Amino acid sequence: MNLGPPKHPYSLARSSFDWSSVAYRYPPAAQLLSPPKPGLWQRKLPGIQHRFKPESPKDRQLREARRKAVRNLTLKCWNSYRKYAWKRDALLPISGDGRDQFSGWAATLVDSLDTLWIMGLRDEFDEAVAAVAEIDFGSSTSPQVNIFETTIRYLGGLLAAYDLSGREVLLQKAVELGDLIYGGFNTPNRMPVDNIDFEVAKNGSGLVVEDTVVSASPGSLTLELAHLSQVTGDPKYYDAIAPVTELFWRWQKRTALPGMFPMWVSMAREDVTTGSSFTLGGCADSLYEYFPKMHALLAGAEPKYAQLTRGFMEAAKRHPFFRPMVPSNDDILVSGNVNVDEELEPHLDPELEHLTCFIGGTFALAGRLLGSKEDVEVGARLARGCVYAYRSFPTGMMPERLNMVPCQDTEHCIWDEQVWDREKVKRPEYKPHLPKGFTTAKDPRYILRPEAIESVFYLWRITGHPEWQDAAWDMFQAVANGTATELAAAAVKDVTVVKPKLPQEDYMESFWIAETLKYFYLVFSPPSLISLDQYVLNTEAHPFLRPDMRR
Template sequence: MFPGRPRIVRNGILLMAAILTLWHLQLLPRTASTASPEWVKLERFMNHNASSSRYPEPKSSFDWSSIKFRYPPHNSTRLPAQGKPLPQIQHHFSGVESAAAAKQRKQRLLEVKKVFLRAWQGYKKFAWKQDALLPISGGGREQFSGWAATLVDALDTLWIMGLRDEFDEAVAAVAEIDFGSSTSNRINIFETNIRYLGGLLAAYDLSGRKVLLKKAVELGDLIYAGFNTKNGMPVDFLNFHSAKSGEGLMVEGSVVSASPGTLSLELAHLSQVTGDPKYYSAVSQVMDVFYEGQSQTSVPGVWPMSVSMLSKDVVHGGTYTLGGCADSLYEYLPKMHQLLRGGEPKYEIMSKTFLKTADKHFLFRPMLPKEDDILMSGNINVDEKGNPVLDPETEHLTCFVGGMFGLAGKLFNNADDVETGIKLTNGCIYAYRAFPTGMMPERIDLAPCKDRSHCPWDEDYWLQERDRRPEWKTHLPKGFTTAKDPRYLLRPEAIESVFYAYRITGRRGFQDAAWDMFTAIAKGTQTAYANAAVLDVTIADGKLPLEDYMESFWLAETLKYFYLVFTTPDIISLDDYVLNTEAHPFKLTK
């Protein structure tokens, strides 16, 4: 009945289902090393041979592949042949996990899953098929075209957590999404790409459900329509009705650099799974522009916060950041190298060039009372003489940089970059622990050290720096000079880097740091129905003020990363998957 399958299935489907259920709940004993061959076979069987006949045939009111472009893209660039084998990313987890350690890990795992399920049930009850849940009032909101952003974004988390009934119900709902109709005539290409297309591709990679690939192709063709422009560059916002006509679109004069720079991973992977090179070809033209301009900016190695796709100008500008507006542009450089297995040399060149510049200009050691040896990422402004000047403002968004440095360090065999990534990760852990709520604010400033190797505490200097900004000096722990934006928006970037640090080093301390972060966040953000953003995490006493909104990335990223910290390390191994900026895992081709 099941040729070539493990002997464990011979007693029937019910026995196999029971075992699989226990395994996905992490209740069966496993070592901390790789899974046994029998489990691998069972996982492969469940992922890719499951029937999808229960799902309705996907339908749409418009066929995006039928558009006759006024400006047909030049589809001459093919997916590259794979390069040499990649280095091992994950730590070699050897030996059997002790009973006490396994018990603690599984308890933590189930607590994370419990918080996810509660939020998912709130979404299902009050905002099913809408973009986002209002977790305080109990309602829904359309924010990203009305295509059920939270549902699509959370698909792979449902699968990873073993929630098969919920996953199948969600996939059936996805089949009914009409990408030919929208609640808005202006489609944000960036968000559509990372949340929707990324979510569909990852869920397909994990489950093998063909309906998800069909919807991904449909959405990929919609995004591809954004390249119907005179110069082949993508629009930032796609005019829905104009795009359908094929009449040609006008590229914006100025966009944040992350928008065009964060299309590469998803479109390249869509070409990988479909065999159609047009998606990769289109985005390759964009990345060629960034590649050619990388060394010509006023801070060579990085690109300004704002760029012009209209004039293909990624060079001119005096404001630089690794945070919001630019973050995922940089994140995707080493990840594209990994996805393409080194087959396209420019991504290794861009990665190494960027990492060197970032380390030199953006990273700083903050002055702290106990002289902790940690790093933070700031911004750069170019002065009137053309010199780069550090602005020591750190965003929660920049906490991804630790994971990026760690991953790149392993990919390119650079131990110094791995260590830099650990120090950056510890910097964000420090910020979480420093504030009374156990959560890091959205934007903070610290006094930078003049020397990374020696940084004695100077309280007078800290007070002087703090008092230069009196409007921000309340509720600040020592070392912090502002909390310009005291909110916590359910963001994932800090736990993202903790996840990478744990998987790369194997150090249990990162699991403990993750647990501290999780318990603080779960407690501080809880509402009657799910979890909400906190308006001020610097408050020491009393009930925290909350905002009636739950971003889809709470389920897609934040809780997924917390969960993966406590699974066995073979689940979404960094040697088998590359995760997009929305934490959607794409299977690496062999």
Template sequence: MGHLIRKNRDKLILTAGVLVIWWSLTTFLHGASKSEFVSLQRHMNSEVTSSRHVQGSSFDWSRVSFRYPPGSMTVIPMGNPSHTLPAIQAEFSSEGSLAMNLRERRRRKVKDTFTNDWGAYRKYAWMKDALKPLSMGYQDQFSGWAATLVDSLDSLWIMGLREEFDEAVDAVAGIDFGKSTSGRVNTFETNIRYLGGLMAAYDLSKRPVLLTKAVELGNLLYGAFNTENRMPVDFIDFDAAKRGEGLVVEGSVVSASPGTISLEFTRLSQLTGDPKYYDAISHVMDVFYEGQNKTQLPGLWPMMVSMSRQDVISGNQFTLAGCADSLYEYLPKTYALLGGHELKYEVMSIGFMEAAKKLLFRPMIPGGEDILMPSSGWVDENGRVYLDEETEHLACFLGGVYALGGKLFNRGEYVDIGSKLTLGCVYGYQSFPNGMMPERVNMVACKTMDGCKWDTQHFDEEKRKRPEYKEHLPLGFTTAKDPRYILRPETIESVFIMYRVTGSPKWQDLGWEMFTAIENGTKTELGTHAAVEDVTRASKPLPQSDYMESFWLAETLKYFYLLFSPPDIISLNEYVFNTEAHPFSRS
């Protein structure tokens, strides 16, 4: 039987290949559209793989009897079908041959880097969570469900690596979500990397196996809501979840954790027609919606929240970076995914972007460039906001989100803020000797957004207040508390979005400068790429860590690749990216 399946599949592949070649010639001779060619290619690829066997997980999560079942379902709002959102992408004019050749050379270089590191993962860490690029070993830290493989699926598809994609899809078909290498499953990471990766790859390729596995995993994650108040747990007790006996919601979690499920669960309900996923997350977002203007910094939520008490109000610590980042990121993105038919996401989006201005500052720097940096801060008993003037690389997503919000809500001011924030993070790259920005830095804030002249005496006074200050730091930086670069994507993410929103080629040039620095600075002796322990010093070789995060292939290199791709490839008018750079179709 297996022989017959392979034989029939070979015939289909041959037929598909002939048709694709024929269509390519037709395209060349008669000018048929690229979209028609891509459509045929996807159709034939889907036909080739539609008969692949899906190995069901050893446990059926859909059959768990919940101790705390949901009540009446909240369905996805549909609204007026004639309602359309504003275009996000700029209208691009046709490029000349010189510009096209330069762009394609850059794109090929990014692809070469990706295929090299994917090849290393395939050879040394296949079906494991992450590659160890120095020792060529592997590490399982996300339940052992091949995180890098699942996370990279849509990158393989977007880069046209069809054989590698087919092989990876075959491997995905055998992942067992009924077993875990850990007794506790991280809801946040499993949602953004695994569920997001499966659904995006399905949206792009229409391979049925991917949706089947996404539903399996979605049902596992749905178990996180089997709690007394129907709020999700941060970590799923794997065995208890199987028994359906009910889970206990943690007393305090970072706000990003419960706030970063809306996009994936909304898309899963859209794909399956099952409202339970959207229903589950809608109640969580109602809690955030109702508390948004009751916090000590109205419009923003505190860094830590309690889902057990449904308290998103208490606390005076606020941040736009790690612990809260993707909560804010998902507000305009979920609004877009829902076609603008759920107005609470518009209200929350504008509310957060207005309030977040209080956590932005213009740094005092020698050249006086007009840039902005995101900060964290706290609020005193009189409501006064104090900034710590610290920027995390994780906060560099914010420029892109302001740009998206500016287009979605017709607010040009937000696009301008997004541009200055993105340039601020790019400045962070350009300032350090290896062209890479550290994880965490401090700078000196100007008193107003209008800027300030460089003042050496004032800088000296401020740096003396920072025990972490080192004399070798570039002027303008009072600390690099965490000097690492761990292959993070947030800055290139914003650069990519700014390019697609404005159409200005300056963003491509800035991105290429970043890519060259990262590619050179993180390359190992074995040709792979690894996190760097300290990017603040010029000494070579740079100290490296034996670890390659899955987001290097899933996010960082994907955003670089798309920056140098034709703008109709994964258009922002047609797709919305989750926080792990997985594109979900908006149609």
């Protein structure tokens, strides 16, 4: 989508500190590793998207009406952010105030750039870019900067908006921020810290790597830093993350659940094997999401990512995935947690987090990239599991965390109310009003999360089956109605009960516009808009143009 030059020039305000000027105590090796490029001998990656046929006028009219509804809600939320929380990290959607939850660098503004561009909101985009050009990455509202959030939201947002619009000022700000993040690798073993001490990072004396961090933190820096090297030609960013990938790749088969990694790892000790708790949900999610996406971004030129992808997928099918027993006998899958005992026996905890709902889309994407129709279908069953959860609750929204009853016989899984009765009484969190099949809604909130619609988007684009557009519209109507405030959209405290006015929380994070609404919009857009054959979307739904697709 090329909407031409900006209506007014952008004036770049350099940050108050030049992060590229730091003399590091622990510099990289003299010979830097560049992002690999596919050789002439290498086969091209297979196509990802379904080959869509021309739609009928009736279907197009319906789709466009739905797309317009998503765009209108996005514009309502954006205008309220602009009016009440401009240049703050997030809008408080009930009280009409703003808050800084990260570093005070206008997270919602940066995170939403590509959404504005994709939706054709040109005036809003130009105004936002002018504001981004003034962000000072040399100062922060917090003495420590979280490297994970800074990378996925801020750097990811800048790079995607640059790829889409070509606005040079966005790349300049991305380089400023990339150099800050690069400082997070100034450690004795060149492994990244979880939180960058701002003042220590500035003097270059060296940072202390935390003993334990969630595995998603170091594992989710690869896509953005690799892409920054791709668009700038400077290999240092890719060189920084390559040893992190090497560490996970080298030890993948040596964990207590071979193929998967424990929820907590140690970059200080370079230990990604010690631990007995495993999940694809919070604390680990985007670690796994980035394995196939890096395979796509590098056009298959680094085989480690395909191997990491296959390894975790096989382990996931054997352990955390389970078929839940439901009254409709639907053939669905959900992903739980696994705890490994001292005898190395895995034990399933059948808890589903909303965060885990990304895995259906990731499985389907990986199945396409690696030529596995079986894994595309596994992804579809996982996505249907989360759609089932949405449709089961009376508000049409899925709780943040819940439990279901695993089928003992996955091939012949027939509803047995007596089994459900026995299981639910074992759960102190059980409430009598929960739908049949659910034994808890441990966290009954819906906090505007995108993971379920993310998987629906991927399955729509990969299979072309209309069930996914129908599911997306059901979800959108439920979410739009249940979260609506006068100003924008707010988290719902309990989606398991219906009341004339659902109790809400004065909470709306940047991912609501950056991810949730963007995915809804793309489901109802022509498939050529952000084609999965051209773009790789990071964990914050920021589309990076694949280098092999650049003209």
